[in-house]
Amino acid sequence: MSLSELVSDVAAFRNYMLSERGMADNTVQAYGRDLERYAKWAALVKFEEYLKPALKDLARYVGFLHDEKLAPPSIARHLVSLKMFYRFLRMEERADAATVDLLGSPKLWERVPEVLPPTAVEALITAPQAGDRFFLRDRAMLETLYATGCRASEVVNLKLVDVYLDAAFLKCVGKGSKQRVVPLGRPALAALRAYISGASAEGGRSPTGGADVVFVSKTGRPLTRIHLWALVKKYCKRAGLPSTVSPHTMRHSFATHLLSGGADLRSVQEMLGHASIQTTQIYTHIDRDRLKAIHRQFHPKGQNPPDGPAPGGEKPAAQ
Incomplete structure (x- = not known):
């Protein structure tokens, strides 16, 4: 696998988000910038096996983001972008579910101190x-x-x-x-x-x-x-x-x-x-x-009940 393929996959992902998912242009650009940084890191460390990263590889990338002096919320956003990217690659049958799961690993998220995994x-x-x-x-x-x-x-x-x-x-x-x-x-x-x-x-x-x-x-x-x-x-x-x-x-x-x-x-x-x-x-x-x-x-805990009065009264909160 060559790093030129990673650049091509990032371009395909951006096109998918814009044309098929109908996401706003500024959202697509934000994901794109994050993934361009990922491609930059992959080229820097010669990480060609990007379709099958191990936890240690992703942890190295988080370390790189820290070295870039990014704030924890920004690092968290980069991981979110990466997870969306690998979901796309899984859909395209170029990556497997294990990679997506790794991006939700508590061990990885522990490296981003201001964001907790679910x-x-x-x-x-x-x-x-x-x-x-x-x-x-x-x-x-x-x-x-x-x-x-x-x-x-x-x-x-x-x-x-x-x-x-x-x-x-x-x-x-x-x-x-x-x-x-x-x-x-x-x-x-x-x-x-x-x-x-x-x-x-x-x-x-x-x-x-x-x-x-x-x-x-x-x-x-x-x-x-x-x-x-x-x-x-x-x-x-x-x-x-x-x-x-x-x-x-x-x-x-x-x-x-x-x-x-x-x-x-x-x-x-x-x-x-x-x-x-x-x-x-x-x-x-x-x-x-x-x-x-x-x-x-x-939202992980956002399963709302059907609309209508709550059991036991219309508004439990006292007036």
Whole structure:
């Protein structure tokens, strides 16, 4: 195999994404730039067996990206681009499923400190156990972080009136007081329902002392961003995850996993709150059903229930 074939395969992949997948030109260009860097590395190290890379080969490539001084989120995006590329090669019967699986290997993703593989995210979310003092609250907070990609400040300031469990979404107030709609998957919905209606002895929200935010302390006071950071660190230690993991790691992981699954950049941008969305424009500029469909299709924990009232009431969140 020659490296000229790699260049040819990258060109074929770009054409496939643009003409057959109908992806936006800027998205195709972003994937193309990432893969051109991969081809540059392959030529530099004379890596000609690119159709059957081993884990050590991919790890060497991640090391090269580190040496290029790329930020962890950028390195994660390069791996997402590579996974999409090898899925294409598998479809063309030029690569096998084992290569695609390698690109989802936890050992490989551990080299990108600000992004966790789905298995590590699951270990963190399930770290709070029944019997813990604030089991229901902490599980719901972690589920919400990953399900929505919200910032730490957005999660601790989340209000009950902005949580629509029956419709499977929440309204989030981000930077500059900009408001956006973010879908909720089934696990997050279940965790939030259990917490909001749960007994205080199990870490449930009732009684609350009158606070209007979702996540509160035992006395009903709102939690702070520092509290959330401390909780993530606590459960990372329990789950055996790196101490560098933070709430923002969950946000990076949320976006990376959506893109890895095939979500388009514009939809992810909307869910992250990077678009200029004013409070009065929520229902005119954002198609909630479209975002819910994107979230349900591509997010690892995004299997939403059918539309309609939730069991036990139209809106469990107290007004």
